[in-house]
Amino acid sequence: MGKRLLWSLVLSSVLSASWAQAAEKTAIQVMHQGDPGFVAAYGKVAERFEAANPDVDIQFIYAPHDAYNEKFSAAVMAKQLPDVMELDAPFLANYVWSGYLQPIKPLIDKDLLDDMTESNIAQGTYPIDKDLYAIGLTDSSVVLYGNKKYLEAIGARIPKSVDDAWTREEFEGYLEKLSKLDGVKWPIDTFRGYGIKTEWITYAYGPILQSAGCDLIDREAWKSEGTLDSDACVDALAMMQKWVKNGWVVPQSAGTNQFFAEGNPAALALGGHWVYAEAVATMKDNIVVLPLPKFGAKGASPNGTWIWAITKTSKHPDIAAKFISFLLKDKEYRAYVASQSGYPGLKSFAAESPLYANGGPMAIAFEQASKTAVSRPPHPAYPTITSAFMQAVDEAFNGGDPKEALTSAAKKIDEDIEDNDGYPPFGDGQ
Amino acid sequence: MSDLALSIPQARTARLRSPATVLRIIQTICIFIIALVIVSPLLLLVVASLKDDRFQILADMGSFRAYWVSNPTLSNYAEVGHLSGELAFGRYLINSLIILVTTVCSGLIVNSMAAFVLAWGSFKGRAVILSIVIALYVIPQESIIMPLVIMVSRAGMTDTFAVQIVPWVASPLYIFLLYQFFAQLPKELLEAAEIDGASFFRAYRSIFLPLSLPALATVSILMGIETWNQYLWPILVTQTDYARPIAVAIATFFGQDSIYWDRAMAASVLMMIPILGLYLAFQRWFVSSFIGSAVKG
Numbered sequence: 001m002g003k004r005l006l007w008s009l010v011l012s013s014v015l016s017a018s019w020a021q022a023a024e025k026t027a028i029q030v031m032h033q034g035d036p037g038f039v040a041a042y043g044k045v046a047e048r049f050e051a052a053n054p055d056v057d058i059q060f061i062y063a064p065h066d067a068y069n070e071k072f073s074a075a076v077m078a079k080q081l082p083d084v085m086e087l088d089a090p091f092l093a094n095y096v097w098s099g100y101l102q103p104i105k106p107l108i109d110k111d112l113l114d115d116m117t118e119s120n121i122a123q124g125t126y127p128i129d130k131d132l133y134a135i136g137l138t139d140s141s142v143v144l145y146g147n148k149k150y151l152e153a154i155g156a157r158i159p160k161s162v163d164d165a166w167t168r169e170e171f172e173g174y175l176e177k178l179s180k181l182d183g184v185k186w187p188i189d190t191f192r193g194y195g196i197k198t199e200w201i202t203y204a205y206g207p208i209l210q211s212a213g214c215d216l217i218d219r220e221a222w223k224s225e226g227t228l229d230s231d232a233c234v235d236a237l238a239m240m241q242k243w244v245k246n247g248w249v250v251p252q253s254a255g256t257n258q259f260f261a262e263g264n265p266a267a268l269a270l271g272g273h274w275v276y277a278e279a280v281a282t283m284k285d286n287i288v289v290l291p292l293p294k295f296g297a298k299g300a301s302p303n304g305t306w307i308w309a310i311t312k313t314s315k316h317p318d319i320a321a322k323f324i325s326f327l328l329k330d331k332e333y334r335a336y337v338a339s340q341s342g343y344p345g346l347k348s349f350a351a352e353s354p355l356y357a358n359g360g361p362m363a364i365a366f367e368q369a370s371k372t373a374v375s376r377p378p379h380p381a382y383p384t385i386t387s388a389f390m391q392a393v394d395e396a397f398n399g400g401d402p403k404e405a406l407t408s409a410a411k412k413i414d415e416d417i418e419d420n421d422g423y424p425p426f427g428d429g430q
Numbered sequence: 431m432s433d434l435a436l437s438i439p440q441a442r443t444a445r446l447r448s449p450a451t452v453l454r455i456i457q458t459i460c461i462f463i464i465a466l467v468i469v470s471p472l473l474l475l476v477v478a479s480l481k482d483d484r485f486q487i488l489a490d491m492g493s494f495r496a497y498w499v500s501n502p503t504l505s506n507y508a509e510v511g512h513l514s515g516e517l518a519f520g521r522y523l524i525n526s527l528i529i530l531v532t533t534v535c536s537g538l539i540v541n542s543m544a545a546f547v548l549a550w551g552s553f554k555g556r557a558v559i560l561s562i563v564i565a566l567y568v569i570p571q572e573s574i575i576m577p578l579v580i581m582v583s584r585a586g587m588t589d590t591f592a593v594q595i596v597p598w599v600a601s602p603l604y605i606f607l608l609y610q611f612f613a614q615l616p617k618e619l620l621e622a623a624e625i626d627g628a629s630f631f632r633a634y635r636s637i638f639l640p641l642s643l644p645a646l647a648t649v650s651i652l653m654g655i656e657t658w659n660q661y662l663w664p665i666l667v668t669q670t671d672y673a674r675p676i677a678v679a680i681a682t683f684f685g686q687d688s689i690y691w692d693r694a695m696a697a698s699v700l701m702m703i704p705i706l707g708l709y710l711a712f713q714r715w716f717v718s719s720f721i722g723s724a725v726k727g
Binding site for chain 2: 257278
């Protein structure tokens with residue numbers, strides 16, 4: 001009986017000691033998305049961080065990419081916002097305006113802040129207070145991939161830098177020639193297969209409008225009517241509609257890989273930087289990376305990707321920031337991102353990425369970041385802006401009138417802004 | 431050669447040429463084609479899961495090569511099985527099975543009880559309650575999902591198995607289905623049970639429930655499929671892999687930049703097996719419930 005009592009005492013003291021140890025740990029919740037490779041990479045970074053900070057417990061909340069916004073809304077409603085959250089850069093203004101995020105400049109390691117590229121700073125900055133709310137290791141861009149064999153066959157000019165990108169006339173001329181070339185089923189894959197439930201349309205096609213001399217919204221008056229439905233925008237959308245009507249564009253039903261699919265049925269691809277890793281696996285040296293064409297007087301390319309922010313409800317913003325800084329500096333994580341053709345958002349990461357360095361196969365893509373990158377409208381109404389624009393493009397691609405589609409989109413955007421009294425302090429400036 | 435010997439092939443030829451036989455052959459061919467169309471997506475899924483190159487899977491789509499694999503491999507299954515930590519598929523699969531079994535079992539009890547009371551209970555307002563139940567069926571899940579999230583989070587239920595089971599146990603559709611079945615059974619059964627001294631609950635448990643096996647099998651299968659395929663709700667109300675089902679885990683393969691078709695296909699096949707098992711287990715009663723409903727006048 002005495003022995004049993006002794007053992008009970010020992011066991012209970014061990015249990016309470018371990019419970020006390022667990023209770024002493026500070027839990028940091030990190031909400032994120034990503035494919036299995038990234039999920040595993042984050043897990044390993046957390047293990048290393050916890051080893052270096054034994055009093056911290058990193059708890060991941062995974063939300064699939066296609067349901068991320070719904071998960072975020074549920075977290076807001078349930079008052080269960082995590083400490084750290086990954087967010088898609090164009091939605092930052094909406095989140096800051098709604099009061100979910102806190103400025104991170106005073107919290108993040110200074111060497112990381114000094115290391116950010118201009119485009120990276122832009123994607124994490126809220127334009128009203130010009131404060132930094134999020135930071136990432138990476139940024140993103142879209143380029144024009146070309147099948148070298150086909151381009152040589154039609155005698156196409158190969159631009160060597162962003163400055164000598166193809167003009168609209170050159171681009172459309174090449175599309176026509178490629179449509180008549182043996183082996184080419186479709187002159188260009190614009191990745192319509194991504195559908196209209198992702199950001200792809202606004203992200204990739206928006207710059208075509210901007211290059212043509214218009215925009216999704218007037219970025220000073222924050223009014224869409226008169227801008228999105230302007231002649232320049234209608235002309236740009238009609239141009240894209242013509243490509244579809246002519247059968248030059250890979251249809252949505254054919255999937256998203258016809259540029260590097262077997263037999264290479266598509267000669268060009270308007271694709272994200274991430275396509276390079278997939279394409280090079282099957283096409284080897286038969287790829288050329290070109291800057292996005294100039295559809296008007298100037299070039300334009302997209303930027304922005306998933307970046308890390310700290311929520312206003314976080315009880316431990318200092319530890320949350322410490323984790324973000326640790327993640328962005330982690331060598332193994334950086335090596336993994338580089339292996340996935342991650343687009344540099346930090347200068348030091350660019351130096352570690354031969355793919356994007358001068359003379360590298362994706363150097364032109366990185367050149368776009370400093371010369372032609374245009375952020376998506378950094379406005380709290382962005383969720384409405386993107387949804388309305390995506391619907392307009394989809395309508396036009398399915399045979400609708402571009403003028404009507406854009407007019408209706410512009411109206412929807414302005415109505416949303418009016419319904420929210422101009423999203424003050426944005427509205428105050430009007 | 432006798433006349434009889436000559437007449438046999440002639441009779442067979444005549445039979446083959448008869449309009450009824452020709453019609454039957456055409457019917458069989460049509461049924462075969464329809465069956466092939468129905469089965470083809472599943473076949474594509476299984477074949478694709480045996481291919482070792484995700485780019486090849488995509489390249490083959492749209493042609494008959496999608497249904498053929500020259501060098502089958504189980505490497506995708508091995509990769510799905512080997513994933514650990516936050517992506518431990520074994521864990522997700524067990525979670526799904528726990529949620530499935532608990533939801534279906536408790537759903538059968540709750541819905542059948544409700545249906546029986548609505549069909550044979552002796553209280554005022556039964557018709558009104560039944561109308562409300564039917565009216566509830568037309569409310570889309572999407573419209574109540576966010577208020578429901580707030581409710582379960584206030585109740586402290588997030589990240590539990592219960593949060594994925596309790597809200598979906600009682601269902602207007604299944605109450606109505608079972609109500610219809612119970613209501614079709616003769617009232618004499620209940621009267622005889624009462625004469626023998628059985629309570630209302632005893633009549634439900636010992637007489638009406640055993641007679642309702644086809645209807646219960648139908649509800650089990652429908653409820654099982656619905657529970658197994660739940661996707662958005664588990665994402666909204668769970669945080670970690672503690673109670674998350676496999677449908678959420680499969681979504682990991684559909685990344686922002688690329689889709690891991692090879693592993694997604696293998697995981698989808700694994701996900702399909704338990705629900706196929708459920709269907710096979712209840713198939714006999716499921717089919718008989720349809721036949722029963724078809725022959726009733």
